[in-house]
Amino acid sequence: MEVLNHLLLGLSVALTPINLAYLFAGVMIGMIVGIIPGFGPAAGIAILLPITFGMEPTGAVIMLAAIYYGSMYGGTITSILLNTPGESSTVASTFDGYPLAQQGRAGPALVMQAVASFVGGTIGVILITVLAPLFSQVTRSFGPPEFFLLVMMGLATLIVMIGGNWRYGLISALIGFALGTVGVDLETGQTRFTFKSAEMIGGIDFIPIAIGVFGLGELYYALYVGLHLKGSGGIVRYDKEQRFWPTARDFIETKFSLVRGSLLGFAIGVIPGAGATVASLMAYSVEKSASPTPEKFGKGAMAGLVGPEAANNAASSGAMVPLLTLGIPGSASTAVLLAAFVLWGLTPGPLLMAQKPEFAWGLIASMYLGNVALLALNIFAIPLFVLMIKLPYRILAPAVILVCTIGTYSVSGSIVETWLMFAAGLVGFFMRLYGFSPAALVLALVLGPLAEQSLRQTLTISGGSFGIFVDRPMSLSILIFTAAIVGGGLLMRRAGRGFKPQ
Template identity: 60%
Template sequence: MIADIFGNLGMGLSVAITPINLLFLFIGAFVGMIVGLFPGFGPAAGIAILLPLTFGLDPTTAIIMLAGIYYGAMYGGTITSILINTPGESATVASTLDGYPLAQQGRAGPALVMQAIASFVGGTTGVILICALIPTLANLAASFGPSEYFLIILFGLLLLATVMGDNKINGIISALIGFAVGMVGVDVISGSQRFTFGSPELIGGIYFVPVAIGLFGIGELLYCIYIGQHKIELKKLRLSFRSENFWPTRKDYSESKFTFIRGSVIGFIAGLLPGSGGTLGSIMGYSIEKKVAKDPEKFGKGEMRGLVAPECANNAASAGSMVPLLSLGIPGSGSTAVLLGAFMMWGLRPGPMMIVNDPEFVWGLIASMYLGNIVLIFLCIAAIPLFVKFLDIPYRLVIPIIVVLCVVGTYALHSSIIETWMLVAGGLLGFGMKLYGYSPAATVLALVLGGMAENTLLQSLIASDGSLMVFVERPISLFLTCAVAVVLLAPYALKLYRYVTKRNVGLV
């Protein structure tokens, strides 16, 4: 088993370590860190906006660069959490709880160095666990039929739509919008045109990239303008290696040694669950660390373990969320949905067959994640003063960069002005969704998986002559159906339990 892991990783490293791949990995990680610095722009927006820039590249190099952006954004998002109490994205919210108080106590340097180390440990642990899990899961997935695939998609979407969002109905509507948009085009089974209104431009369907760029890029941008991000006058922040107390103390390391392990494992497990990803992982990492601590009262007041735990967890979760993507071909989050779209754009179809047919690519990508973590820890520590300077750039000067990249990038996809208008439509929808608590990530995930969901559902129903028993006949499908039922019914059961308990207490 261990020999297999090292053998596979060695094969991956031989694919990933080329001067071009390393260069684009570095560029991706660097750009990703900058993307992560700007509030509201997480990895999903970064990957979607910068996707068109990878067109001139070899598919392996392109995916390695995009994975670098994904990781870089996770690293970069924390810098603003620590320095200005503004998380770059939701997965780094938990890092503000102790990160910002540390900065206020004049310990911004140690906090930034420790977050870089924690991110490295989390990311690296995640990669090692991926190596162990992916072949096993892919073998299991090889025995899956269409009913199991449909149930996994349903389970992932329900988790993303109902567990992660504030409003369950909004989450479900968001996913249904993604499915509805995904239905436009030609039906692969019957060959009939659907929702094309006779337009030749729509026969090929609505391409996911303009919609994703619109929802994540333009939608987020409009929301940031709406809340006045562009009006904020920034305070100039400075950090230097020569400044006093830049490096963490021995006490910081010794106190956090078990936190690194706990946070990484918790984060990875959270990342495996479709839809949960880094946000849930980091919150769980923080809460569990606080629970096991002998001095929980220190948390929230500038405790280094309170920063290390969520940082390890969110980076391990990013690695964990690659497991369902690579072994099942089913992304678990908005970011990995955009990555899946990029895979498809390059003609790659992740899933159990890709590991069998294209092992060099899969292991090359996994090895690049490991290399990405090494690049990022050096980049993160060596360039902290530089990244801090990026925070001096007011948001109003970033707006035109984002718009121009979104519009020109979308046009460059197929030289289509209609797709560019779809970007605007996606942007308006994304703005409304963000404003009123819907989930653009669920929309993109459903859009990317819409075709697969429909095909697997129809195949299951045709094979079973329309009987729904196909979803409970086999042990795996029965287990998945129960999981779906739990996700759907658990909140109501909990409500009922609370109501009954309250009433009983009232009666006593």
């Protein structure tokens, strides 16, 4: 009953005309961000942060969150029609989505992916509604040892589950930690690695780094592999098909895939570091294993499209749980969202839901509405997004650089930060090229100060003993859970089923 009251409060916040307008703008932008290959939600949210400066905090965060989960929907359209995932989390959707389109079933595939995304996203938000308050209560007993271990769990999971090479993933995270130490040490007031520059005393802002590695770095990589020469000639013409809508059989055959994908996706999304890409790939494997006709997978099985789609959208909802209740982002995109929260004076963590219920529940309620808007957009506005797919990359690429550069400058009017973004773009390109993990770098940069502070506090409490991590039941539980995830990930790699880099 209490949950329903909270949800009604949230709806009263989200249903104001201005917040609805922000929500609709956010889902539209998210769809566009998802469609552009090599331009992910992390860069999209970071670039659009300055646009929200004139807004009221709840509306701003509603819009930025909508960009995040909206991009999960958008990335699939290119997966189905062009065999090119717009997002790493929609890679699995190419496996059966494109073969379906080639068989003249692009219309049903597009509608089914929209339905699966809607079901996954909505089940995810229902689970947030029920579980986030419980999580929030449990995490109130967390102290510095638990927070330090949660940061380590997020990074370890990210490195083991996604990175192609765990050593390069670890190096990426350490670089992020190193960048996070630049500036003033909050405990002693001593400056570190500032080159005596006044601009560096406040530390390295992660926004130019995120825009650089995810915006410019990915774009340089796309040019390096020749994406600018590929036209939209290979795009499948869905409008020539006789049947646009899916059949009753499509729904009946995939009803369990929808539920399985949603639950699996949410569970994986809650784990810091795992994320939507891992969720969708795991859902694909699960669907193939559960199917009575696994030989059809990869040749146009609807369950092979529906399961991963439900999973990646549910995972994006699941990732909001540690963000809202612990203040710990599980991915680069949620790290940028965390920064947006902080920018607006909101501190995500165990007390957020109790102290700022109108904000937390307004955001959750907006996600229900956002998923409905995305379902409608995905079915009825497909021609509009197909037009965008046809925009040549050779025109899109300079436009993206322009937006990245001006977006970075406008955050704080600093040319130093703009150069920093440029440098991060070059480093991001080489990281992408050689299998490093830009996501681990950005996540570590954002979480670095929390990791350092909580480790120092932990060792002060324990008198320098690391035994405190196993003495406390909560921290021991997190340690065991982390060991299980990392061990499982390593075993899967050894068995040759490890996930490929983004």
